Amino acid sequence: MTRSTATQLSFSLHSAANRMVRLHKPILEPLGLTFPQYLVVLELLDGGPRTVGALGAALDMDTGTITPLVKRLEAAGRVSRTRDSTDERRVMVDLTPAGRSLEAAVRGVTGQIKTACQLTDEGLDDLRRTLDALAIAPRGLTAPDAPADALHLAERDNMKIGVIGTGNIGGALAGKLRAAGHEVRVANSRGVEGVRAFADKVGATPVDIRGAVEGVDAVILSIPFPAVADLPKDLFDGLPSAAPVIDTGNYYPGLRDPQIAEIDDGMVESVWVSRQIGRPVVKAFNNILAYSLAELGRPLGASDRLAVAVAGDDPDAKALVAGLVNDVGFDPVDAGPLAEAWRQQPSTPVYCCDWNAQETRDALALARPGEAPAKRDAMMETLAKLGPSPTHADILASNRVVNAPT
Numbered sequence: 001m002t003r004s005t006a007t008q009l010s011f012s013l014h015s016a017a018n019r020m021v022r023l024h025k026p027i028l029e030p031l032g033l034t035f036p037q038y039l040v041v042l043e044l045l046d047g048g049p050r051t052v053g054a055l056g057a058a059l060d061m062d063t064g065t066i067t068p069l070v071k072r073l074e075a076a077g078r079v080s081r082t083r084d085s086t087d088e089r090r091v092m093v094d095l096t097p098a099g100r101s102l103e104a105a106v107r108g109v110t111g112q113i114k115t116a117c118q119l120t121d122e123g124l125d126d127l128r129r130t131l132d133a134l135a136i137a138p139r140g141l142t143a144p145d146a147p148a149d150a151l152h153l154a155e156r157d158n159m160k161i162g163v164i165g166t167g168n169i170g171g172a173l174a175g176k177l178r179a180a181g182h183e184v185r186v187a188n189s190r191g192v193e194g195v196r197a198f199a200d201k202v203g204a205t206p207v208d209i210r211g212a213v214e215g216v217d218a219v220i221l222s223i224p225f226p227a228v229a230d231l232p233k234d235l236f237d238g239l240p241s242a243a244p245v246i247d248t249g250n251y252y253p254g255l256r257d258p259q260i261a262e263i264d265d266g267m268v269e270s271v272w273v274s275r276q277i278g279r280p281v282v283k284a285f286n287n288i289l290a291y292s293l294a295e296l297g298r299p300l301g302a303s304d305r306l307a308v309a310v311a312g313d314d315p316d317a318k319a320l321v322a323g324l325v326n327d328v329g330f331d332p333v334d335a336g337p338l339a340e341a342w343r344q345q346p347s348t349p350v351y352c353c354d355w356n357a358q359e360t361r362d363a364l365a366l367a368r369p370g371e372a373p374a375k376r377d378a379m380m381e382t383l384a385k386l387g388p389s390p391t392h393a394d395i396l397a398s399n400r401v402v403n404a405p406t
């Protein structure tokens with residue numbers, strides 16, 4: 001009789017992972033490295049210095065795992081930890097000369113493993129692709145929403161945040177971030193005096209768009225989608241790369257926005273935004289309805305807490321944005337790199353449905369390329385069916401049906 005465990009994919013993966021670690025052991029022991037330490041050294045050889053959070057995100061390890069690992073490597077003289085000169089709050093990890101001296105030996109490990117596994121290059125590539133697909137497809141939060149990272153994020157109190165656009169989304173965020181204790185500057189299209197009344201209402205500082213960018217830790221860009229193209233091209237030149245620009249935008253051609261050929265041809269909306277402003281962005285707060293953002297925030301750990309998808313390429317920038325999502329009452333969910341942000345664009349399964357964190361992860365994984373734009377373009381018809389003044393519950397129920405994968 002075949003053993004039940006032998007037919008389980010999970011058991012095959014578990015056994016293969018154990019064997020892989022066992023194969024590494026005799027190769028790594030002479031170098032004084034454990035398998036996880038070897039992974040950290042490899043990451044740092046590919047690009048250091050890095051924050052502990054960024055290393056953890058790259059290696060899919062939570063803070064509770066990566067922090068002691070780094071400490072042990074530091075005690076062994078292989079890595080150093082120093083404060084970032086541009087941001088005192090961040091601790092940067094890098095290889096010491098002793099750590100760097102392991103490079104040739106560490107980079108030679110893969111060849112020895114390949115021989116031990118008796119796999120061809122082609123076989124190895126196929127296997128890696130299959131395993132990556134298994135590991136990445138249903139991916140949810142990595143660094144940003146792990147409880148340990150919430151502690152890391154809690155260090156970032158009293159941030160200076162610039163908000164450009166004080167409408168439904170930017171306005172709600174400005175008020176909530178101010179209430180969470182951050183220093184908030186707000187700008188709209190009408191200069192300092194044009195935004196003063198709103199700023200006074202939420203306790204923010206009225207500024208023009210340049211004032212919203214100067215010396216801040218993060219900028220929230222929440223203006224009508226096509227207006228991004230008209231912002232001054234040098235607007236973000238002085239913003240340090242560690243300060244993320246958060247793009248809340250959604251593209252509604254025909255309905256509200258003019259056609260943008262690149263996006264119609266398949267460019268991810270936030271990639272287009274990042275090209276317009278000449279720097280990377282983190283996409284967040286685009287997949288939540290204005291009502292939900294304003295009214296449905298809950299404290300961390302609440303059973304009815306809703307989630308917000310966060311996509312971007314820089315793990316530190318994402319962790320910072322995740323902290324802001326948490327500050328305004330929502331669970332941040334990692335939606336992958338910016339190239340994957342099509343998964344949270346209008347009319348995808350995760351779009352404006354008031355999902356919790358697990359439902360958000362599932363919905364992101366269920367998105368299918370090319371499926372959403374047709375639903376988005378039919379939105380006027382969809383809305384018309386709800387009558388002249390739909391309630392939030394009506395809109396939600398409709399979104400959950402219409403945006404579901406077909």
Ligand SMILES: NC(=O)c1ccc[n+]([C@@H]2O[C@H](COP(=O)([O-])OP(=O)(O)OC[C@H]3O[C@@H](n4cnc5c(N)ncnc54)[C@H](OP(=O)(O)O)[C@@H]3O)[C@@H](O)[C@H]2O)c1
Nearest residue numbers: 165166167168169188189190222223225248249250286290
């Ligand atoms: N509404 C939603 O439920 C929702 C949900 C998620 C994401 N989004 C997306 O988030 C973005 C903002 O949406 P919203 O509903 O908050 O828009 P909104 O209510 O129309 O507000 C737009 C804001 O942008 C400002 N603005 C326009 N052009 C500007 C410029 N060139 N420079 C500076 N400020 C400018 C406006 O200032 P003035 O008052 O001076 O005109 C206004 O404060 C859009 O891309 C939208 O698709 C919306």
